[in-house]
Amino acid sequence: MTQLPPTALRLTVTHRSHELTVDVEGDLFLDTGDQLVDTVTDHLVRCADVRVVRLSCARLSWIDSVGLSALLMVHRRVCAAGSVLRIDDRSSVLDRLLRQTGTLGHLTALAGQDDDAGGAHAT
Template sequence: MTQLPPTALRLTVADRAHELTVDVEGELCLDTVDRLVDTVSENLTRRPDVRVVRLNCARLSWIDSAGLSALLMAHRRVSAAGCILRLDERPALLERMLRQTGTLGHLTGLPLQDDDAGGAHAT
């Protein structure tokens, strides 16, 4: 059986007044999703003053259904804390997944528009 290299995900957290930004770099998949959800949850607990959580997805290289599930879980945790989740710099692969699964509006607050091409979006 062929051994695959471990999946790489790098999360970098930046704190600002009432705002938390998590730079997401690499693959958001079954092997890495817990790290994203745990990072968001732990930082919300540590920083009760946060009002906006931004996931900067510019360097996201892959996302699968488990990754989408992690974004939905992060959204639930952020909403439960009374905060707003923003998915910044969405690459085309994420934009496409959000549109195809009907989760774009739920995760971004944007209506689904068929004529809007995906790529490097922020909300």
Template sequence: MAVALDVLGGRLRDFSRALRLLRDGTAALADRRPAPCPRPPQRHMTQLPPTTLRLTVADRAHELTVDVEGELCLDTGDRLVDTVSEHLTRRPDVRGVRLNCARLSWIDSAGLSALLMVHRRVGAAGCILRLDDRPALLERMLRQTGTLGHLTALPLQDDDAGGAHAT
């Protein structure tokens, strides 16, 4: 039994010595700052071309037509909303707004949000919004998000308002 304790005691001494060395070595390492790792030169990702949206506005008697060409996305959605809002403010006699989407090349969730905001502003002005010549990508997004009926449904006519469109 004494031999077993002596062996165990020796191991404990070795273990405590190892802990002391580790502690002292770690403290010494903490005082030294590691050399910075050499970094490879930064390579930039390919620069994407800027998103473009061309809006052409045509004023007709009581209708505003906006031809939408290009990408309707986070970078460009506000331009569409601002353009429609500005024209509605200048032309209170407008009864309908048509967005001709035939040349729309891309739309993302922010672009859909812009369309919903345009719909809200057009409705607040007492007008009707129509999305003409919807490309397949727009049609698919409207169907998948459940907004097709909301954006394309005609409002019910209010007989008490003398034929004005209710929102």
């Protein structure tokens, strides 16, 4: 049986004013989760003025439970830095995983809001 190589995770980071945007492209799973966490953490350390971190997930093609764990760790690090996480352009695959695991509200609630985020595919 031939094993196909995993799809690489490509992260493009843009820092403007008080906002850090990370475009996420590819698969977020066991082999790539640390890459996302490390990238966001490194930029938070280097750019102390960041108040909002946006993960643009329009080109996220797959996510598993380890990828979800990476998102939760990113959320934890962003909050610890005094910033707010926004997950934009969520795919149906990502939304389904967040709903099934009960993490949708936690990861998408605005600061000061209840963990009951519904509606659109962006926060």
